[in-house]
Amino acid sequence: MRSADEAHGEGIVVRGLTKVFYTTVRRPGFAGAVRSLIAPQRAAKTVVRDVSFDVARGELLALLGPNGAGKSTTIKMLTGILTPTRGAVMVAGMNPHLDRKRNARNIGAVFGQRTQLWWDLPAKESFTILRSIYGVPAERHRARLAELDRLLELSEFWQTRVRHLSLGQRVRCDLAAALLHDPAIVFLDEPTIGMDVVVKEQVRGLLRHEVEQRGRAVLLTTHDMTEVERLAERVVLINHGRIVLDGTLEEVRREFGGTWRIRATIADSALSASSPSSQAVRARDLPSGLELLSQDRTELVFAPAAATGYTPAITVPEALRAVVDRYPIVGISIEETDLEDAMRAAYLRQGVATAEPEPETGPGQDAGQVVS
Amino acid sequence: MWRSFTEAWRVAWQITALNFRAQLEYRVEFLIRIAFGIVWQLSIIVFAAVLLSKFSGMGGWTSSQILLLVATRMLCNGLYVLYCGSVFSLAFYVQQGLIDGYLLRPMPVFRQVQLVAFQTNGIGDLLVGVGLFAGAIARSPLDWTPSRIAYLAAGVIGGTLLITAVFTAVSAAALHFPASWYWSLWISEVSATFGSYPLSILPRAVGELLTWLLPIAFIAYLPVGVLTGHGAGLGVPIAIAAGAPLVALAMYIGSRLLWNWSLRHYTGVNG
């Protein structure tokens, strides 16, 4: 049984990562354009600010955030392409920027639309070249290729030149190329963008296999909430270059959206029996741990009340029993809150929070703690 | 219809102005390009002058006549670069998926390609071309009657249209085959090399090749040849030689039609 530290040490460890870019300021107007020709002005832009999180082996972390939040920059720093302005990164125990060649053997990456395959050659040839580059023995290469073929159905089109492949086919080949040399750590920057549902499912199946059977550490950035729900145990949310949230899906839902709602239809008789006004229903004691979101004559919507330090959050069975016990129910249904709604709330919350001074996130912070 | 025509020109002019300003943003690049254009053209002059001085009797052409030939070609090339230079790199734009986007806009795709960026090299080309052209005319012993001037003007316009036609035709292939870029490069080389000599120094068969297969002759050689009185020895019937501007116009129209036809069959970049 490995210790938590060891497991983390073999995965991705990020502490206080910061990245500042310098750009030339463009002055308006023709005169400004000419002046910029002679004496350019520079501006600093902090794209990633003090980001810290971990990804252990056998874990898939989803890195979320709106466009321009700093996700791609963060991944580039983790893969060693960009040097952080401040902070530390360790990938499988190595500094990716300093130890580039050795680190390269440990990682595989797919950057969304960008392909690493050779445009003019059939995909299979690209795999062969990569085999040589990574030094994979022939039998292992064959076995690995067969395995990936089984999961992604590559043999149908790997003799076609990459130029003629559809997007879904190409991304599958890129995934295979990234995994061919058995890397311990995998970075995926929006890999399934623009792909159809069938291919997305194939890719997800592959990722689940790689994480669970092969114990890789996978860092995935995506906009697709279904993907997050199906694949990620943990989620890190970045907005404006900062971490807004670092926790499990459950925690996200609980923090930002409530997990479920109960829609109950009560009998007409309950209304008229007590009083003509609907206030009668509300007057009754609500089961503890539940709040009434809305009432439309006989339609009631309940949600779990926010958990306080003293009262644990009510569970779904308890809530159901409470509602059925207290009200004459004709119909009842349970809904799960959309993860997307929870995310939206999380983004918005950050918008409010940036007005206040942010608490410093230091290296002592445990993973899994919700940061608000 | 007249209004839509002027409107189209206004939009094109606006975009060109924006493109020009965009070029100014890349400060060093902008200046280098102009300087480079000038240097390149000056060197071609040096080169031509050298060969002129070393090899006498170039197919019966005097040095001032050859100078007019070289200058005309240079001017035509400069004008082509400014008017339609972007067509040369069409394969690159296709790869980037720009054409797919252009097809969705309410402007002819060809025009959008022309307006993709301001061809700064053209400025240098044009500056030298104009300078050389002025010098050639000054040195020419010809009597510049209005009709001669008009014909020369027509010749310059025709030459520009012809160069445009050739590269447009090749770029029609670029819509489907990225490797056609190599042909564009090659044609550019060949026309730069052979377009500056009177084709009468080559054997007749070769001259024919450069007249009918790759119509370099129509750019400057034929019109200038007619102007300088070489009408008989040009290798083509005098009527066609004199009508070079018209032939050029026909070829230009043909190439545009070919391009449109090619565009209709465009299948887009990979999915």
Added chain:
Amino acid sequence: MIEPNPRQPLALRAAWITPLGELLAPPRIAATAIRMVIQIFLVVYLWHGLYSHTSTNSGLDRGQAVTFAVLAVLITRIRGLDRFAGRDTVFQHLAYGTIVYWFLRPLAPRRYYVLRALGDQAYGFAWVVVGYAACLASGVIEPPASGTAAAACAASLLLGQAVLYELTLLTDLMCFWTMHNDSAVQMIQFAQNLLSGAYAPLWYFPAWFITMSSFLPFQSTLNTPLSLYIGRIPVRQAPGDLLFQTAWVVALALISRLLWGRASRRVAVQGG
């Protein structure tokens, strides 16, 4: 993680990439052949035409001039095989962002670049050999002035290729600083074409021009080797010229070495 297997033919595989792409497209091979043949054809007639009234000019007779010109056309086959259609130039990799993968593999970008360039040049050389044999057999060009001249030419050509490789590398490296490096590329290409003697042997140019270009590296890529071949440069002068070429190779190599480091760092600081 997998340990590198030293018996893998990495160098060959990487070098073979562009030729493989070309060979998989017969129309491209045919097109290259056609362009080469037409150009040789035109060039031969051009120089015959220029020499129709003279027998010797600037120390070159017609046979020598034609040989020079034809060999120049052939040798430009080895000039960096254009990878544009394969979306494989450094410029395109930077434009599409696929350059990131160069820095993610356990193969140094610099080494990868060299391997690719070697592969391209070897492929181009195959064309040269075929073309040379055909032209020699058909009497279009003359055989070398002497055995030693041929050897000197070969050595000079090798060094010239190294110079050209370094120059190309420098323009490619420029991409890392500005995506608008077309001017620099064109300038080098143009200087290369003009000053190497690809348009016309440098011997026709005024003395000051020849002197000027003797200080620059460009003439060593073409004018020097070919002049040795046709005997315009006597063989006894060869060692001096070869030494000069070597000096240029070393100087340019040092600059490019320095720039590779800077380029990698620039990617690290500013992104692709």
